[in-house]
Every structure is written in structure tokens, then in C-alpha cells.
Amino acid sequence: MSVLNLLSLTTSGYMEMNGKQAQYAKFFYADSSKKPKNEENRKLLSRNGMLVFYTPSFIVCLVALIILPHQDLRFSIVEYVLTVHFLKRILEVLFVHKFSGFMMANASIMIGVSYCISTATMIYSQYLSQGTPEPSVDLKYVGFAVFLIGISGNFYHHCILASLRKTGDREYKIPKGGLFGLIICPHYFFEIMEFIGVSCISQTKFTLCFTLGTMLLLMGRSHSTREWYVSKFGKNFRSDIKALIPYLF
Numbered sequence: 001m002s003v004l005n006l007l008s009l010t011t012s013g014y015m016e017m018n019g020k021q022a023q024y025a026k027f028f029y030a031d032s033s034k035k036p037k038n039e040e041n042r043k044l045l046s047r048n049g050m051l052v053f054y055t056p057s058f059i060v061c062l063v064a065l066i067i068l069p070h071q072d073l074r075f076s077i078v079e080y081v082l083t084v085h086f087l088k089r090i091l092e093v094l095f096v097h098k099f100s101g102f103m104m105a106n107a108s109i110m111i112g113v114s115y116c117i118s119t120a121t122m123i124y125s126q127y128l129s130q131g132t133p134e135p136s137v138d139l140k141y142v143g144f145a146v147f148l149i150g151i152s153g154n155f156y157h158h159c160i161l162a163s164l165r166k167t168g169d170r171e172y173k174i175p176k177g178g179l180f181g182l183i184i185c186p187h188y189f190f191e192i193m194e195f196i197g198v199s200c201i202s203q204t205k206f207t208l209c210f211t212l213g214t215m216l217l218l219m220g221r222s223h224s225t226r227e228w229y230v231s232k233f234g235k236n237f238r239s240d241i242k243a244l245i246p247y248l249f
């Protein structure tokens with residue numbers, strides 16, 4: 001599962017970087033000639049599609065909390081941080097983000113199922129790892145601190161994005177504030193930090209592979225996002241703003 005997850009996320013990152021982006025938000029059939037037939041019948045509002053992304057994983061976390069109580073501390077922290085991560089995403093979709101578009105129902109189901117499988121596998125691998133010798137360096141508290149920085153930074157930049165639109169507005173603007181002056185996807189940067197935190201808490205190979213895969217996927221999507229801003233805003237978009245890693249990428 002570790003290898004499969006890493007391979008599938010790496011492939012998705014490669015596709016994102018090479019013009020085959022997951023079809024939602026800015027990338028929802030930007031080339032209208034490629035729109036599928038009956039698109040109207042099969043598309044969802046972005047808000048609903050995003051709920052399909054995150055709700056199954058949140059339910060998996062809740063079920064695991066109920067059916068696997070009283071596990072070791074490392075397991076419990078992994079469980080709670082994943083639950084908080086998905087709960088936060090659902091609340092943001094409902095109350096923070098101001099969406100402008102659509103996504104295809106099948107794309108949202110595929111992404112929702114893949115998040116759900118990864119979450120269940122992460123929790124199960126953590127469950128199986130209990131009772132094995134503890135790692136020589138314990139990173140769970142450092143990991144928890146990194147997770148908190150990641151989730152706060154991710155939320156802060158989501159709020160900046162939401163502040164770019166009034167309710168009902170559908171325009172895209174160049175975001176300013178926070179790390180937007182250095183990179184165009186600071187929310188992805190902090191999401192990666194969140195998962196680095198989860199890897200340090202978990203200290204399992206599965207979570208490490210998932211985090212590496214997420215990093216590669218978000219490198220691909222941030223690269224396409226930067227290209228999208230350059231093509232939409234031209235010279236108004238500062239060329240020194242990188243995609244994901246300040247000054248480097």
C-alpha cells in the first residue's frame with residue numbers, strides 16, 4: 001500500500017504538471033472543446049464536490065475513534081490530528097471558501113474514495129505498528145507542533161483567498177498577504193507541513209510515503225497554478241513569485 005500510494009500520487013503530480021489537471025476550480029475544463037458530453041448532467045457545484053472529497057475520510061476517522069478506543073498515545077494522536085484535519089476541511093468548505101465553479105461528479109467521487117482509502121490505510125498501519133519496538137528517536141511531539149503550524153498556516157491562507165471575493169463574486173484576483181508575496185500556493189505549502197507533522201507523529205513507512213506522494217502531487221498542481229496565473233494576469237503577475245517553495249520552486 002505504501003508503494004502503491006506513492007506511485008499513484010506521483011503519477012497524479014506528473015499529470016498535474018503536464019497539463020492533465022484534476023478538473024475542478026480554475027482547471028474545470030478551461031479548454032471548453034474538451035468538455036464531456038452531458039457535462040451539465042454530471043457536474044456538481046464545487047462546494048458539493050469538495051464535501052464528497054472530505055466527508056468519507058472524516059467518517060472513517062470517526063468510526064476508527066469509536067471502534068478502536070484505548071490505543072497507545074502515538075496512535076491516538078494520529079487519529080485525532082487526522083480527524084481534526086478533515087473536520088477543518090469540511091467546515092472551511094461550508095463556511096470559509098467562496099467557490100466560483102464546478103467539478104465533475106465522477107472526479108469528486110474518485111478523489112473522495114482515494115482520500116478515504118489512504119486515511120483508512122494510514123490508521124490501520126498505525127494500529128498494526130503498535131507493540132513493535134519504538135523508534136530510537138521519538139518525533140511525536142515535534143510532529144504535533146509541526147502539524148499545528150501547518151494547519152494554522154493553511155487556514156490563514158484559505159482566509160486570505162476567501163477575502164478576495166464578496167459573496168456571489170466569481171472573479172479571480174492576484175492574492176496578497178501572508179506568503180503569497182513569495183509563493184502562489186502557500187496553502188499547499190502549509191498542507192505539506194501538516195503531513196510532515198503527521199509523518200513525524202506516526203513514524204510509519206506508509207505515512208512517510210503518503211506525505212512524499214502528497215508533496216509531489218502538490219508540486220505538480222502548484223506548478224500548473226503558477227502557469228495559470230502567468231497566462232491570466234501576464235505582466236501584472238510578479239515573475240519572482242514561485243509556485244510552492246520560496247525562492248526555489
Ligand SMILES: NC(=O)c1ccc[n+]([C@@H]2O[C@H](COP(=O)([O-])OP(=O)(O)OC[C@H]3O[C@@H](n4cnc5c(N)ncnc54)[C@H](OP(=O)(O)O)[C@@H]3O)[C@@H](O)[C@H]2O)c1
Binds near residue numbers: 154
Ligand atoms: N492532500 C492532497 O492531495 C491535496 C490536493 C489538492 C489540494 N489539497 C488541499 O486542499 C485545499 C484546497 O485546495 P484547492 O486546490 O481547492 O485550492 P484553490 O484552488 O487555491 O482554491 C481554494 C479556494 O480559494 C478560491 N480561490 C483560489 N484562487 C483564487 C483567486 N485567485 N481569487 C479568488 N479566489 C480564489 C477558490 O475558488 P474557486 O473554487 O472558484 O477556484 C476556492 O474557493 C488546500 O489546502 C490544499 O492544500 C490537498
